[in-house]
Amino acid sequence: MDRFEEKTLTSTTLYEGKVISLRVEEVELPDGKWAKRELVDHPGAVAILPITNDGKIVFVEQYRKALNRSLVEIPAGKIEPGESKEITAIRELEEETGYRSDQFTYLQSFATSPGFANEIIHLYIARGLEKVEKPAEGDEDEFIHLIECTIEEAEQMLVDERIYDAKTAFAVLFAKNLLKQ
Amino acid sequence: MDRFEEKTLTSTTLYEGKVISLRVEEVELPDGKWAKRELVDHPGAVAILPITNDGKIVFVEQYRKALNRSLVEIPAGKIEPGESKEITAIRELEEETGYRSDQFTYLQSFATSPGFANEIIHLYIARGLEKVEKPAEGDEDEFIHLIECTIEEAEQMLVDERIYDAKTAFAVLFAKNLLKQ
Numbered sequence: 001m002d003r004f005e006e007k008t009l010t011s012t013t014l015y016e017g018k019v020i021s022l023r024v025e026e027v028e029l030p031d032g033k034w035a036k037r038e039l040v041d042h043p044g045a046v047a048i049l050p051i052t053n054d055g056k057i058v059f060v061e062q063y064r065k066a067l068n069r070s071l072v073e074i075p076a077g078k079i080e081p082g083e084s085k086e087i088t089a090i091r092e093l094e095e096e097t098g099y100r101s102d103q104f105t106y107l108q109s110f111a112t113s114p115g116f117a118n119e120i121i122h123l124y125i126a127r128g129l130e131k132v133e134k135p136a137e138g139d140e141d142e143f144i145h146l147i148e149c150t151i152e153e154a155e156q157m158l159v160d161e162r163i164y165d166a167k168t169a170f171a172v173l174f175a176k177n178l179l180k181q
Numbered sequence: 182m183d184r185f186e187e188k189t190l191t192s193t194t195l196y197e198g199k200v201i202s203l204r205v206e207e208v209e210l211p212d213g214k215w216a217k218r219e220l221v222d223h224p225g226a227v228a229i230l231p232i233t234n235d236g237k238i239v240f241v242e243q244y245r246k247a248l249n250r251s252l253v254e255i256p257a258g259k260i261e262p263g264e265s266k267e268i269t270a271i272r273e274l275e276e277e278t279g280y281r282s283d284q285f286t287y288l289q290s291f292a293t294s295p296g297f298a299n300e301i302i303h304l305y306i307a308r309g310l311e312k313v314e315k316p317a318e319g320d321e322d323e324f325i326h327l328i329e330c331t332i333e334e335a336e337q338m339l340v341d342e343r344i345y346d347a348k349t350a351f352a353v354l355f356a357k358n359l360l361k362q
Contacts, residue, residue, distance in 0.1 A: 003243075038199065063186055116223070143210065
């Protein structure tokens with residue numbers, strides 16, 4: 001697992017924020033030379049591909065300041081300190097969509113930007129969705145619009161770039177294989 | 182495209198690095214309240230899904246300091262200033278794999294971490310690969326091990342988490358649909 005390992009020589013934290021932190025490290029390369037690595041620390045996140053009983057996918061549309069536009073994404077959220085991934089999945093699904101599920105299936109984990117960040121997203125499928133009467137509320141700085149659509153409509157949103165992030169692109173491809181079999 | 186738009190009130194650059202920069206912004210939310218956004222600027226990247234004439238996929242294994250492990254990924258690299266995406270694709274394919282192609286097909290673009298970064302990856306398929314006798318060399322701090330394998334072997338690497346990043350997971354799913362049709 002550690003081909004071409006880079007040894008940390010110095011590590012300097014330049015910023016500690018609410019969501020991310022920034023570290024700059026000097027590393028020793030396999031040939032003995034030094035290089036600088038700029039690294040973003042992130043607590044990790046869980047994303048959920050929610051599939052309704054009639055085979056539709058539940059998405060959330062929200063504004064993403066980093067891109068200065070809104071995106072249609074599968075529900076997702078940061079893992080809170082001390083929280084298990086399964087609890088994050090249940091919590092975020094309810095907060096963002098108002099749905100509860102007792103049928104979560106773990107699908108895949110992936111690093112989003114391995115060149116500079118340690119963020120890992122853990123992806124689950126949720127089936128057997130039921131609407132909650134008074135769902136738990138999410139972060140007060142999150143404004144979310146709910147979209148439920150067929151896999152064909154989701155594929156069109158990917159072509160139109162309304163869906164435009166890697167985890168959701170992966171989820172749509174996966175759902176296509178799952179729902180069109 | 183701008184549902185729930187967040188207006189920038191203040192923007193402070195905290196770090197300007199070689200690969201990424203860090204900005205903190207205060208924004209006005211749709212309900213008039215303020216929130217803080219921690220944003221990483223990245224120049225964007227191109228990734229290539231290279232498929233050989235005998236239907237194998239070309240991967241590169243490299244150490245990723247952010248994750249303290251090596252990953253098997255499709256070839257990819259940052260867009261250099263003034264460079265078109267197509268030129269980045271041709272350059273990175275040759276530097277990282279020693280292959281040239283005159284059959285690039287644009288596939289998809291996606292944001293990797295829309296919650297905190299503006300990095301966009303533009304994904305191409307490359308076919309008609311030919312080995313270059315003396316390929317252009319890449320960054321001197323990059324150490325790369327080449328892997329050519331079947332789609333079945335790639336799927337197994339995804340299960341085993343040797344493949345563990347979102348762009349490569351997406352590419353493997355896409356290649357599966359393409360090569361198994």
